Amino acid sequence: MRTPLIAIAATLGAAFFQTTPALAHHSNVAFEVTKVVTITGVVKAFEWRNPHTWVILTIDDGKGAKVDWAVEGRAPGVLLRAGWTKNSLQPGEMITVDMSPAKDGSKTGLVARVTKADGTILANAGPAQQ
Amino acid sequence: MRTPSYLVSMLCLIPAALYAQAPPDFSGVYYPINPFGANALGRGAPPAAAKGKQQGPPPRPTQSAPLADGSQGRSPDAPSLTPQYMAKWEMIRKSRIAGSSDYDNTAKCLPPGMPAMMSMAYGMEVMQTKDKITFFSELNDALRRVYLDGRKPTQKILDDPTYAGYSTGHWEGDTLVVDTVALHENSFIEGFTPHSDAMTVKERIRFQSPGLLEDRITVTDPKALTKPWDTVKTYRKATSGNDELREFACPEGLADAK
Numbered sequence: 001m002r003t004p005l006i007a008i009a010a011t012l013g014a015a016f017f018q019t020t021p022a023l024a025h026h027s028n029v030a031f032e033v034t035k036v037v038t039i040t041g042v043v044k045a046f047e048w049r050n051p052h053t054w055v056i057l058t059i060d061d062g063k064g065a066k067v068d069w070a071v072e073g074r075a076p077g078v079l080l081r082a083g084w085t086k087n088s089l090q091p092g093e094m095i096t097v098d099m100s101p102a103k104d105g106s107k108t109g110l111v112a113r114v115t116k117a118d119g120t121i122l123a124n125a126g127p128a129q130q
Numbered sequence: 131m132r133t134p135s136y137l138v139s140m141l142c143l144i145p146a147a148l149y150a151q152a153p154p155d156f157s158g159v160y161y162p163i164n165p166f167g168a169n170a171l172g173r174g175a176p177p178a179a180a181k182g183k184q185q186g187p188p189p190r191p192t193q194s195a196p197l198a199d200g201s202q203g204r205s206p207d208a209p210s211l212t213p214q215y216m217a218k219w220e221m222i223r224k225s226r227i228a229g230s231s232d233y234d235n236t237a238k239c240l241p242p243g244m245p246a247m248m249s250m251a252y253g254m255e256v257m258q259t260k261d262k263i264t265f266f267s268e269l270n271d272a273l274r275r276v277y278l279d280g281r282k283p284t285q286k287i288l289d290d291p292t293y294a295g296y297s298t299g300h301w302e303g304d305t306l307v308v309d310t311v312a313l314h315e316n317s318f319i320e321g322f323t324p325h326s327d328a329m330t331v332k333e334r335i336r337f338q339s340p341g342l343l344e345d346r347i348t349v350t351d352p353k354a355l356t357k358p359w360d361t362v363k364t365y366r367k368a369t370s371g372n373d374e375l376r377e378f379a380c381p382e383g384l385a386d387a388k
Binding site: 030038052076100113123 | 376377379
């Protein structure tokens with residue numbers, strides 16, 4: 001059976017519009033830092049780089065589709081002192097992210113903390129910085 | 131045999147003279163005392179010592195970062211700005227509340243500049259020799275040098291302002307006194323408080339107690355400030371195992387910046 005052209009077009013269109021949000025470098029002012037929302041999903045990538053790290057997370061949108069969120073984290077140096085490492089998050093693992101949403105409504109956020117499936121909490125700062 | 135009294139006097143003077151000539155050594159890695167607001171960083175597990183007292187899971191964070199877009203207005207402790215610079219602050223504030231990073235130098239990987247860089251939010255490394263002290267900030271890999279050999283800024287230096295400016299210092303007992311000039315206006319005093327190219331900074335740096343370094347900062351700016359502004363930064367010397375700063379390499383992430 002031939003696949004209707006319109007179905008192919010729809011699939012391509014969906015792929016185009018569902019690419020991961022751009023990893024632009026933001027100042028904290030891009031986010032509603034005093035608001036924290038929680039999302040749970042599967043790690044697609046963990047970018048360990050300056051000036052900010054990134055967690056790319058695939059979540060269910062509640063309508064049967066998967067969407068990618070790009071959540072900005074603190075710098076590697078800060079996270080190292082808070083107990084993270086470059087390998088703290090692995091693609092494919094399920095995590096919960098407490099994050100501040102972006103002011104512009106895009107699918108981005110600012111990490112407040114990450115909780116792994118086994119309950120381990122990765123915070124933004126460790127006792128040494130208190 | 132009786133020791134001549136003049137010899138006794140001289141011997142007594144030697145330790146005093148040695149003490150007076152030896153300034154403290156500030157060298158080392160430091161972290162600022164509570165650089166961010168309480169609970170602002172979504173801390174998870176408490177320090178090990180407090181774990182026994184904790185009941186249930188750690189509280190969910192209520193913030194991801196300190197609120198710093200200006201939406202809370204201006205702190206009464208903030209520098210007192212002249213109307214012209216207050217208008218500039220208001221303009222930047224509106225931009226930040228709207229979510230724009232246009233006026234955020236560090237988001238563009240530019241140096242934080244003096245005196246803002248002395249917040250040292252991500253940690254500071256001090257390298258001290260007899261003739262020079264160098265302060266390094268992990269945040270944006272920023273650096274400043276304080277010359278202690280008696281040199282003074284030349285006209286050529288004054289005509290070439292920079293983010294860190296030009297710093298010269300001398301010791302007054304256990305306190306390092308630093309004067310900074312040649313600062314251009316493309317930086318902030320603190321937060322996003324603007325200043326003019328007439329700004330100068332004076333610092334008095336000393337150990338409050340062993341391992342606790344204090345920087346008393348006075349900012350003077352006849353164009354931007356109605357009166358000099360004073361602030362104090364304190365830093366705790368890092369303990370073994372936590373005393374290495376990491377490379378920041380800010381432009382690493384700029385390739386994808388929009």
